[in-house]
Amino acid sequence: MLKINVYAVGTIKEKFYRDAINEYLKRLSRFAKVEIIETPESKIQNGSIEAILNEEANHILKKIKPGEYVILVDLHGKEYSSEDFSEYIKRHLDSGTSPISFIIGGTLGLGNELRNIAKDKICLSKMTFTHQMTRVILLEQIYRGFKIINNESYHH
C-alpha cells in the first residue's frame, strides 16, 4: 500500500476543517497509508519573513527521511487537472516510489530550503488558499485520484 506523508505547518483551529480532514483520511484508508505530520509554526515575533520560513522549513527537514519523494504544494508549482493528478499518483504506485511526501507551508508560505529538496511542485489553484483549506483540498484530490485510478464513480 502506498505510503503518503503530508507535512503541514501549524495546527488546525477550526473544528469544521479538522472534521473534513478526518473524513478524507478515513475514506483514504482503504487506498493508502496517509499520515499527517504537523510541525510547529515559528515563534519568531519580530523577525524577517525569511527567518520565519527558514525556521519552519527546518522543523520539516528534521522529520523527512532519506528516500522520501518530496512534493511541494506551491502557488508557483505545476497545475494539474484531477485526471492528470490521478495519473501522477498512479505513476508513483506503478514505480513503487514510497513514501511520497507532500509539504504544505504555513500562513507565510514555504522556505527556500524546501524548494531545494523538492522533486516536484504542484499547484492546486492560482488562488491563494488558507493552509487549512489546502490540507482539505489536497486530501480530497488524493482521494479523488484513487477513485479515478480504480474506476469508481464519485459524485460529490
Add this chain to the structure above:
Amino acid sequence: MLKINVYAVGTIKEKFYRDAINEYLKRLSRFAKVEIIETPESKIQNGSIEAILNEEANHILKKIKPGEYVILVDLHGKEYSSEDFSEYIKRHLDSGTSPISFIIGGTLGLGNELRNIAKDKICLSKMTFTHQMTRVILLEQIYRGFKIINNESYHH
C-alpha cells in the same frame, strides 16, 4: 453594500461544510450582503446528463431576476489569482453593479442555458472540486477579496 447571490444546486449534507460556509457568511456580513440560493437537484433517474443539467439549469433560471450580473463558476472559465479576483470584485463595487450572482453547478456540472446568460466564467482551479467544497472556496475567496480591497491583514 454590494449584494452577492450564490446560486447553488443541491444541499450540503456534511456538517463540516455547512459550518465552514456559515463561518464565511458571518465574516462576509460586514462587507457585503451575501445570500445563498439553493436550487433542487434533478430527480431524473434514467435520463441523459443533458436532460438532468437542463432541468437543474431551469430551476436556477426561474430564480434569476433581470439586472443580475451572472458569473459561472466553471472548470473552463478564467483563472484568477486572489489579488486579481479582488480587483474583479472591486470593479463591480466601483461601477455599482449589483447584485452580482455566482452560479455553482451540481455534481454533474452546468447546463448550456446557464452558459448562454453568463457574463463571465471564473475557474477556481484546474482540478475538479466537489460542489460543497466549491461553495466554501468561493466564499473564502470573496472574503479574502474584500480583505485585500480594504488592506486588512489576513493570515489564516
